[in-house]
Amino acid sequence: MTDTAPVRRADLPPGPRLPYAVQGLRMLYAPEAFSDSCRRRYGDTYTLGVPRRPVTVWSSDPALARLVTRLPDEASTAAEWNAAAEFLWGPRSPFVVEGEEHRRTRRLVMPVLRGPRVLARREEIGEAARRAAAGWSREGPVRLLEEMRALVLELMVRSVLGPGAGPVSGPGADPLASRVARLTETLRRITLGSLLLPWTRHVPGSAYGRVLRARRELAGCLEAASRARAGEGGGPGLLGDLVRARADGRLAGDALADQLIAFLLGGYATTATALASAFDLLLHHPAALERAEDEAAGGEGGEEGGGPWLEAVVRESLRLSPPAWVFGRVLREPVEFGRWRLPAGAWVAFDVLEMHRRADALAGLGGDPGAFRPERHLARAADGRRCTGAVPSWHVFGGGGRVCPGASFAPFVVRTVLAAVLARVRLRPLRDRPGTLVRESTLLVVRDGVPVTVSDR
Numbered sequence: 001m002t003d004t005a006p007v008r009r010a011d012l013p014p015g016p017r018l019p020y021a022v023q024g025l026r027m028l029y030a031p032e033a034f035s036d037s038c039r040r041r042y043g044d045t046y047t048l049g050v051p052r053r054p055v056t057v058w059s060s061d062p063a064l065a066r067l068v069t070r071l072p073d074e075a076s077t078a079a080e081w082n083a084a085a086e087f088l089w090g091p092r093s094p095f096v097v098e099g100e101e102h103r104r105t106r107r108l109v110m111p112v113l114r115g116p117r118v119l120a121r122r123e124e125i126g127e128a129a130r131r132a133a134a135g136w137s138r139e140g141p142v143r144l145l146e147e148m149r150a151l152v153l154e155l156m157v158r159s160v161l162g163p164g165a166g167p168v169s170g171p172g173a174d175p176l177a178s179r180v181a182r183l184t185e186t187l188r189r190i191t192l193g194s195l196l197l198p199w200t201r202h203v204p205g206s207a208y209g210r211v212l213r214a215r216r217e218l219a220g221c222l223e224a225a226s227r228a229r230a231g232e233g234g235g236p237g238l239l240g241d242l243v244r245a246r247a248d249g250r251l252a253g254d255a256l257a258d259q260l261i262a263f264l265l266g267g268y269a270t271t272a273t274a275l276a277s278a279f280d281l282l283l284h285h286p287a288a289l290e291r292a293e294d295e296a297a298g299g300e301g302g303e304e305g306g307g308p309w310l311e312a313v314v315r316e317s318l319r320l321s322p323p324a325w326v327f328g329r330v331l332r333e334p335v336e337f338g339r340w341r342l343p344a345g346a347w348v349a350f351d352v353l354e355m356h357r358r359a360d361a362l363a364g365l366g367g368d369p370g371a372f373r374p375e376r377h378l379a380r381a382a383d384g385r386r387c388t389g390a391v392p393s394w395h396v397f398g399g400g401g402r403v404c405p406g407a408s409f410a411p412f413v414v415r416t417v418l419a420a421v422l423a424r425v426r427l428r429p430l431r432d433r434p435g436t437l438v439r440e441s442t443l444l445v446v447r448d449g450v451p452v453t454v455s456d457r
């Protein structure tokens, strides 16, 4: 059903009356201050004026997020929301396809993100983390964010090529890792605003043009790798799965590179950021750190790869520092929510950071939303040892049929790496408090990259 009724201002949540261009610029360049002031004035859900968008609703209400993300594609779509970055994802990406094609492509990637193939990688991931930590300088400061980017890049590329693949960095390395790194570095260094100006791709040296070039190189590299594998029955890793799927018709001929780019870009920066934030919070909470170190060493019910305490640490750091701080949907049918009627065509953005810091969501779970308290995730377990994941506003990985396919893989990687690193080296933070979080496009990162000193255990 399409909404043909005219949009009535009284049906929409109230919001600022500033000129649209001013609101758009404030949201792009000072989102924290702007959303703080809007929330104080209008509440959890408000209507923003954004140039060239009919209605944009901004919300930190988990009830609205649950309602909208559970609607079928015909009523609420992520594809249209993600289409703003289609130049990056490509037309056959899981971010932008819908319906049966979307479900089919998700089924193809899930085996490398869940279940026995993931558990079988525990030792490989721990070993990669120990090797990385062994190589960190013992003399000068080490920036954990940079180190985590290098480590997670290696893990993601090995997910694609298979664990037995040759080196992914240094001499003789497979070119895939450097292509992924170049594209994500290019993306990190440019503002979201400059990407909203597609005509600039024709301007020499423009941000848009650089992203398109880096993406073309990565796609070319993936296509070359898939052609090389086609004659060998596909081989290991996600690349092998997709080459076989393409051969037997489960994957469209032109969809392979888009699938792999979604997988690599969706998983790389987010997981590296999650790791850096987890270290940052843990290193500034000595009691939590001591318990984590004990568990990493195999005590307190721990095992190699971490136990319940590290699981709770990961959940709590994802709550306080959700790497993807915003996700959204475009409505295709009107949605009634309380006294409002959000019209078809409305863009609805969910502010995950704010959702996670709601006092009402933590009532009975230790309160104090700004505090790092991993134990709140253990609160309801009868034996006090199992994680419950109880925080009701939790939207780290989005929701509904579009929920992030890496939702169990990423926490598994973070936990395994934390355990391996803490068991191998002693880290001391160089700041006296956790770093400020800054919004880099749709990611939330620790501003100065988590500087630490490293010594051997």
Ligand code: HEM
Pocket: 069, 078, 094, 095, 096, 106, 113, 262, 263, 264, 266, 267, 268, 270, 271, 274, 322, 323, 324, 326, 327, 328, 395, 396, 397, 398, 399, 400, 401, 402, 403, 404, 405, 406, 407, 409, 410, 411
């Ligand atoms: C801590 C790490 C991660 C965070 C915080 C994160 C967050 C998210 C969020 C918020 C969404 C949007 C969901 C929605 O619209 O409801 C998403 C989608 C997605 N993520 Fe992740 N993600 C992470 C790790 C990963 C990993 C490891 C992979 C793959 C290897 C991945 C691949 C994707 C893909 C392909 C989508 C699009 C799913 C679809 O539309 O069907 N992400 N992620």
